[in-house]
């Protein structure tokens with residue numbers, strides 16, 4: 001089954017050449033995710049030190065990408081003290097690979113979420129070495145009609161924060177990384 005194994009590389013501008021034909025689908029979220037990774041959105045985020053990974057399969061086809069960076073938010077939302085949290089700006093899988101492969105243990109979405117969350121723990125470990133406080137929360141924003149994404153995030157320990165609705169109706173989800 002390791003024919004389905006994904007390989008993660010840190011994304012650079014040069015990887016955009018490999019994104020011809022890459023599409024996360026025609027939904028609002030799908031279009032935003034395609035535009036972000038193919039255009040200036042990802043490049044602006046890289047300048048802000050956001051980490052971005054591109055995932056390829058054994059035949060070097062691009063399956064998807066993920067991203068995460070440190071941000072300062074009012075926490076708890078909406079008006080707590082300014083606090084550093086980890087935030088996932090975008091995550092996307094090419095529509096040809098949505099729901100693939102059917103076997104859960106190799107599902108691309110699961111491989112990507114596992115890689116992303118373990119990378120967050122590693123980034124927290126690096127903070128500890130720099131004598132900084134590890135961040136407690138991993139966060140993301142999602143449109144409420146993006147049922148597949150919300151189901152995926154629930155499966156990886158994210159919960160919707162009640163009563164918080166941001167611009168464009170975005171909802172916020174949180175996953176506890178550390179006490």
Ligand SMILES: CC(C)(COP(=O)(O)OP(=O)(O)OC[C@H]1O[C@@H](n2cnc3c(N)ncnc32)[C@H](O)[C@@H]1OP(=O)(O)O)[C@@H](O)C(=O)NCCC(=O)NCCS
Nearest residue numbers: 024029030033091092093098099109142147148149151152
């Ligand atoms: C979100 C995304 C990365 C998830 O990848 P995926 O391969 O579709 O994920 P999965 O197939 O594992 O789907 C997750 C679960 O939601 C379910 N699901 C998928 N679409 C669904 C829908 N429209 N309604 C309800 N459930 C849905 C799946 O059946 C699966 O459940 P299961 O684990 O019980 O089988 C991918 O769909 C994508 O790139 N979407 C476009 C971009 C996007 O929305 N990014 C997220 C922005 S926050």
